[in-house]
Amino acid sequence: xxxxxxxxxxxxxxxxxxxxxxxxxLSSVFNRQYREVPAVRNVxxxxxPGEVVGFIGPNGAGKTTTMKILSGLLHATSGHVQVLGxxxxxxxSDFLRRIAFIRGSQPVGGSQELTVLDTLRYQRLxxxxxxxxxRQSLAELTDLLxxxxxxxxxxxxxxxxxxxxxGLALSLLYRPQMMFLDEPTLGLDVTGATTMRRxxxxxxxxxxxxxxxxxxxxxxxxxxxxxxxLIDKGKVQYDGKLDELAAKLSPxxxxxxxxxxxxxxxxxxxxxxxxxxxxxxVLRVPREEVARTTxxxxxxxxxxxxxxxxxxxxxxxxxxxxxxxx
Amino acid sequence: MTVSAxxxxxxxxxxxxxxxxxxxxVLEWSGSWWFLLTLVVQAIVGPLIGMFVWSAVYPADxxxxxxxxxxxxxxxxxxxxxxxxxxxxxxxxxxxxxxLKPQPVIISTIGTNLAIRIWLTVMGIPVAVLTGxxxxxxxxxxxxxxxxxxxxxxxxxxxxxxxLLSLTAFWTERVHSIxxxxxxxxxxxxxxxxxxxxxPGPLREIGQILPFYGxxxxxxxxxxxxVHGPPVLTGxxYQGAWIVVFSALAVVLWRAGIRRxxxxxx
Numbered sequence: 001x002x003x004x005x006x007x008x009x010x011x012x013x014x015x016x017x018x019x020x021x022x023x024x025x026l027s028s029v030f031n032r033q034y035r036e037v038p039a040v041r042n043v044x045x046x047x048x049p050g051e052v053v054g055f056i057g058p059n060g061a062g063k064t065t066t067m068k069i070l071s072g073l074l075h076a077t078s079g080h081v082q083v084l085g086x087x088x089x090x091x092x093s094d095f096l097r098r099i100a101f102i103r104g105s106q107p108v109g110g111s112q113e114l115t116v117l118d119t120l121r122y123q124r125l126x127x128x129x130x131x132x133x134x135r136q137s138l139a140e141l142t143d144l145l146x147x148x149x150x151x152x153x154x155x156x157x158x159x160x161x162x163x164x165x166x167g168l169a170l171s172l173l174y175r176p177q178m179m180f181l182d183e184p185t186l187g188l189d190v191t192g193a194t195t196m197r198r199x200x201x202x203x204x205x206x207x208x209x210x211x212x213x214x215x216x217x218x219x220x221x222x223x224x225x226x227x228x229x230l231i232d233k234g235k236v237q238y239d240g241k242l243d244e245l246a247a248k249l250s251p252x253x254x255x256x257x258x259x260x261x262x263x264x265x266x267x268x269x270x271x272x273x274x275x276x277x278x279x280x281x282v283l284r285v286p287r288e289e290v291a292r293t294t295x296x297x298x299x300x301x302x303x304x305x306x307x308x309x310x311x312x313x314x315x316x317x318x319x320x321x322x323x324x325x326x
Numbered sequence: 327m328t329v330s331a332x333x334x335x336x337x338x339x340x341x342x343x344x345x346x347x348x349x350x351x352v353l354e355w356s357g358s359w360w361f362l363l364t365l366v367v368q369a370i371v372g373p374l375i376g377m378f379v380w381s382a383v384y385p386a387d388x389x390x391x392x393x394x395x396x397x398x399x400x401x402x403x404x405x406x407x408x409x410x411x412x413x414x415x416x417x418x419x420x421x422x423x424x425x426l427k428p429q430p431v432i433i434s435t436i437g438t439n440l441a442i443r444i445w446l447t448v449m450g451i452p453v454a455v456l457t458g459x460x461x462x463x464x465x466x467x468x469x470x471x472x473x474x475x476x477x478x479x480x481x482x483x484x485x486x487x488x489x490l491l492s493l494t495a496f497w498t499e500r501v502h503s504i505x506x507x508x509x510x511x512x513x514x515x516x517x518x519x520x521x522x523x524x525x526p527g528p529l530r531e532i533g534q535i536l537p538f539y540g541x542x543x544x545x546x547x548x549x550x551x552x553v554h555g556p557p558v559l560t561g562x563x564y565q566g567a568w569i570v571v572f573s574a575l576a577v578v579l580w581r582a583g584i585r586r587x588x589x590x591x592x
Binding site for chain 2: 013068071072073074075091093094096097099101106109110111112113114118122125126127
């Protein structure tokens with residue numbers, strides 16, 4: 001049983017083109033020319049029910065286009081897509097009741113003059129949520145998302161973070177089985193982003209919902225997604241575990257140690273020194289030598305503190321974008 | 327069993343959803359009363375000009391003032407503005423929110439249309455009453471009641487026509503020009519520039535067949551009592567036929583348009 005099946009998915013946009021100058025302009029009136037812009041090329045992957053997967057890639061990679069196809073907003077040029085057993089492009093009512101597509105750029109649509117509570121009530125009727133279930137969900141969501149102060153306020157008067165919380169409540173009121181999250185922490189402050197991540201993680205765990213998430217913030221991916229699908233130029237470049245990608249692209253680990261009286265030359269012998277300040281040193285050490293190096297440092301130096309860290313995820317992903325996964 | 331129950335309740339559910347949408351949109355548009363006022367002014371200018379001109383031509387004919395007051399009411403109560411609502415959603419990508427909801431997108435469009443009409447009616451009725459009083463117009467209840475079916479069909483026809491034109495937003499960013507052209511046709515053949523009764527024979531016969539008279543002039547003519555009996559049924563038949571034609575074309579355009587929709591900015 002799979003929640004999402006994507007096979008050889010292709011999406012090509014047709015963009016009008018025209019040369020410059022009078023002649024080309026006049027010519028284009030009678031003979032319009034177009035260029036085919038491939039946004040998604042032969043993308044294939046599957047998601048199991050309950051999986052939380054990060055769908056990442058640089059700008060223009062095809063992430064949002066793929067999500068729009070999966071949610072039924074766009075019609076693919078070719079390929080096969082199934083979500084929860086439905087063909088998304090048919091936009092059947094039973095399918096739309098089971099999915100939520102939350103965009104950080106537009107967390108809440110519809111009438112902005114209404115209050116959050118009025119909008120939630122409308123959502124209940126629209127999705128035919130039974131009254132008892134509605135009351136229970138509303139109480140839970142109000143508590144988890146700290147909505148109490150927002151319920152009586154108009155949507156248009158909410159800040160971006162508040163809109164995101166309201167948007168999450170509106171989308172989760174009907175308990176979707178499949179969530180598409182497109183940049184859900186866009187523009188949120190640290191607290192807002194943390195709340196969102198914690199809430200999504202809890203929701204997925206409690207309900208067994210499948211989540212596909214795009215984000216440029218690696219903290220979102222690192223905290224929510226054990227699996228990563230990396231897409232670039234419309235093609236899947238990597239599909240696997242996040243830590244395996246980190247190991248593949250970053251054959252080094254960082255050894256951070258506090259040793260105020262350490263001899264710099266000795267440290268340089270142990271690994272590549274990448275940072276030094278006030279007796280704290282950061283060494284870049286090949287993965288296979290980490291155990292030996294740390295043992296040697298602890299033996300030879302007066303070490304007050306020592307930690308072994310993965311390379312920052314941003315650096316790993318940046319390398320994947322620039323150089324490919326290989 | 328659940329499916330059949332849902333299907334059984336579907337019309338009632340759709341009506342309920344439309345009612346909810348109207349309520350939401352009435353609230354939504356309450357914040358844009360100044361814009362609605364410009365729409366009212368835009369709607370009443372044509373009938374008022376027609377009334378002044380034709381009252382000067384036929385100063386002794388009470389039909390002119392009565393017709394134009396009725397036409398003014400019909401215009402403000404049935405005018406459609408999908409180019410400002412539906413088309414704009416296509417342009418800014420917010421129609422995606424409607425596409426993700428488990429209901430036909432048309433429900434939202436109908437709800438918005440009716441909400442705006444409610445506001446225009448509230449704002450337009452005082453103008454019609456004042457104009458009627460100023461020109462000594464008197465409408466009979468029986469004629470007004472008998473105009474209700476053609477009025478309702480005219481309102482649906484007007485919505486279908488403007489929606490059809492607004493659907494071109496999937497292909498062009500010049501939808502306002504296209505709808506403007508449609509309004510011009512309404513103005514010319516719908517009975518605003520001149521009551522159909524004042525047009526020469528062949529033009530009058532063509533005007534009765536075209537859809538525009540059914541949107542504006544016919545309900546006004548029935549309300550004044552000038553058109554009654556079998557011609558009302560003929561008018562209803564023409565209105566019904568055009569509603570079917572425009573609806574079918576709208577469905578075709580919608581299906582083609584939604585396939586090329588690329589969700590700009592959303």
